[in-house]
Amino acid sequence: MQTKYFVLLLCSLLFFSCEDRKSESIAAEQQENAQRDSIADFKFWTWITADPKKADSAYTSEFKKYSENGIDAVLINTNTDAELLAHLTPLAKEQGLEVHAWLMTMNRPGDTVALKHPDWYQVSRSGKSSFDDRPYVDYYQWLSPSNPEAVQHIYNLIEGLAKVEGVASVHLDYIRYPDVYLPIGLLPKYDLKQEEELPDYDFDYSDASVNAFKEKYGKDPREMENPAIDIEWKQFRLNQVKNVVDHAYKIAHDNGKYLTAAVFPYPEMADHMVRQRWDKWDIDMVLPMIYNNFYNEGIDWIGFATQQGVNDLAEKNVELHTGLYIPEMTPQELKESIQIAKDNGAKGVAFFDGNALTDEKLQVIKEFKEAN
Template sequence: MKLLKLTLAVALICLVSCAEKGSRDTAEKETAVTEAPAEKAFKYWTWITADPERTDDSYQEEFAKYKDNGLDAVLINTNTDPELLGRLTPLARKAGLEVHAWLMAMNRPGDSVALQHPDWYAVSREGKSCFDHRPYVDYYQWLCPTRKASRNHVLGLVEGLAKVEGVASVHLDYIRFSDIFLPIGLLPKYDLEQEEELPEFDFCYCDVCVAEFEKIHHKNPREMENPALDIEWKQFRLNKIRAVVNDAYEIAHKHGKILTAAVFPYPEMADHMVRQRWDKWDIDVVLPMIYHNFYNEEIDWIGFATKQGVQDLKYKDTELHTGVYVPEMSPSEIKEAVQLAKENGAKGVSFFDGPALTDDMLQAIKETKEGR
């Protein structure tokens, strides 16, 4: 009998202990679920260029319009003017928008400081400098990413914008070399055929780039019969852009900001067209410009290019937010573009640009935000 009572007592203790453990396990699981970070909402952005002559009231009206129609963030080009950015940032934030400082990085048309230093500019394989021979268009004035002075000038601009209170990120645009190949849909505009890398569009062959490359690889790109076939020469230039980005990342983070960038549609394509391999960068968010009409593609290409970029970032913490070009799109196509971006792994979508968004387009954006 004593043995039976002892056995029953032990069994009872085990039951109570197991019940308590089960309760703790359940509570821990519930706590874990409760404390798990919520998934970020799909973000809507737009790019705008600021005019210092506009009134605060007009900007407040514009920012309110964006917010009322589902936009979350605005990328503002102030021509690297921290004072103007500091004026507009509180207005946008008051409307409920994130603010990102949009910076033209390696392409610096009309930069009053850079123009005092003709040696800072990228040089083509033809031996012509962007200082006075501009490829394609008059506003293409590309700086060399290898020269210490020119790259430090760009990084100084990054720091000036990163110091502005309330800004969420410094946003790098034109963070690349000049186009070795234009998007196929733009070639007729310039009456061009580009079936190979043409010397007048191939950069940078300045003395500093050539000397540094030759020191490392013991060959001179100016003397190559076909430089396009030399993978080290191509990689040298990819690395120079990456180095500027990685330094900008450190600067932005030092000031409590993240680093974002507008880039070409997906890394392999960007590599081929503009010496830009953005899946190798230290960067928080990329906004690839998946402008399907520039490439004579149908709208479903937005999904393809988004998916390709997302896959290339698979092992990185970098977010991808799809950029779309709205002037040639209908409201229904904008809805489709947003859906394609979502389905293929984008964390958001950005529209180029704000002033081009008609009331019908904004209504379409709002409806996608509301799940309609």
Template sequence: MVKLLRTNKLQNFSKIIVLALSLSLFSCGQKDAKTEENGKFTFGVWTTADAKKSDADYSKEFKKYKDGGIDEVLINTQTDPKLLARLVPLATKEGLKVHAWIMAMNRPNDSIALQHPDWYQVSKEGKSCFDNRPYVDYYQWLCPTKEESRNHVLGLVEGLAKVEGIESVHLDYIRFPDIFLPISLLPKYNLVQDVELPQFDFCYCDACVSKFEKEHHKNPKESHNTSIDMEWKNFRLNAVKAVVDDAYKIAHKHNKKLTAAVFPYPEMADHMVRQRWDKWNIDEVYPMIYHSFYDEEIDWVGYATKQGVADLEGKPTKVNTGIYIPGLKSDAELKEAILEAKKNGATGVSFFDGNALSESNLKTIKQVKSSL
């Protein structure tokens, strides 16, 4: 009897070992598959299209990028689907993936929106972006809460999403106007921004105030200190999130991804521009980690990348680090920036912008890419 029990125990133990090994091998197989799927470190570039430029010139430009190690182009066509449809096959032929880059809530010179002055964001001072623009003349921000203005933006997203061959609709300016500018830009505007200034604090339009008052039973215009009113801040963060989440549904309906250019990392984006991108439904974010804007060193590219990756832990959203070419002093710094991004969890890097990339830059990118 004792011998029989020992035999059964040994048989059961053997089964457990076999099962454990099987699970381990399955787990490793899954991990290897995931590594293989996500292992490619991509290189991209933002570029603005010109309808007057010939197909031959575009083919030459796209070939230059591809020969320099670039994998994808994020193209701003001023939300023109026809121009985008013309450029996609030219870029694809050269081996590049195409993303449809759109200025979302900031819609300068939008001929349709300009017919509706009530669509625009309003500052705490009561001035509208329609005719009183903060910082620069091209800051014409639409309200993300008002149904008509948000539907206009989402309609533009859908128009781009329908274009065959694109990888994603790529949202830019998907936020509020800067409540705080990057530190290196302040002297340019002769500004000191130690506190939230009312002329840069948006959106106090009737639609936003009315909806907030209905939900929270208070009027932000009557708040003693709106900068510490978390409900009012979250209301605006959630207004942007709602537009993104709807855009995500639209893009995926047309079998496209949704990506976005965002501020360096979620806490910073939250503080500076009412943008909390770690809460969004989105496939990939391209944080613009332009270190020179913030008087930071190259290693800050790694720091900010790591912050964003950590905030997205457990989520499928990827991080693709944006690098500002004019802010680099040398090709050595370009190489360092790319390696800092990769070391800290980015799945790729993108460069702003195509016009700024020199032949030397492209040579460096190609060399770094071959070494990864």
């Protein structure tokens, strides 16, 4: 009799233990769904760059100004300084802002660790390493996504930011190759014509990349007469970036964070210009930089590019938030641009950058939010 009673008691304890775990699992799932739902609302973001010398009171004032005028989230570049990010995050959250850790990913200008390893850097078809011969601008120092040590260094940086308490996502920027083609509106600045893939702007012919490609396909891209038309060589480079993103996604999620990224306007265009096919990535949210004036386009193009991206993500559980370049926009143009992005399927808009959010433009955002 005692044995029967003991067995019944044990079964009861196991049942309630399983039910408790089930309840905890359901609660965790509901919390995650609630977070997803809150992010799914039309949201306003802004990119900002941190200054370690700036006083806390100045940051509090800045964050309060954003939140009182409709901004929901700040993407903070601390130059991968996790300690500074950990300091600023509660200041922003106290003002009701979501915080995202913004980092330059493949382009790592002035990275003191990477600079000790010249072999980590991408090399152009003309044989120039971005370690010391940088395309376009001096801050273009691109690490190779094919170099295991360079990539591990990037993962370490991502993990450091992902571990910061209170951060909503790790936000990848420059997660691509150097520009094969510049936006047409920027070409006069560099006195360039880019009607084909020019050797100085076609990367990555580093040893790490070439050897990895040769091992897989048995061909040497350095010996190709016209590498621009070799589909395997192009796809290999797209996949090298995808590999970095997909692993970053795992790091972020293992630390309870989302993975977001700033990307080129829509996947086909990104593929053509910077070898970036972001509709194939493991990622939670993308913020395509639909900077219409860079392409000599009107604000109606914001709608076209937004819709292209939304369509390409139709089969994936990935949100798109349109990035707007606002320094040259009037308040009226800003208002129209936000509406155009929303009408074409964006889940929100992100403004580049905080310094360009004048009182007049913040008023537009506030009024738009109140009206919607």
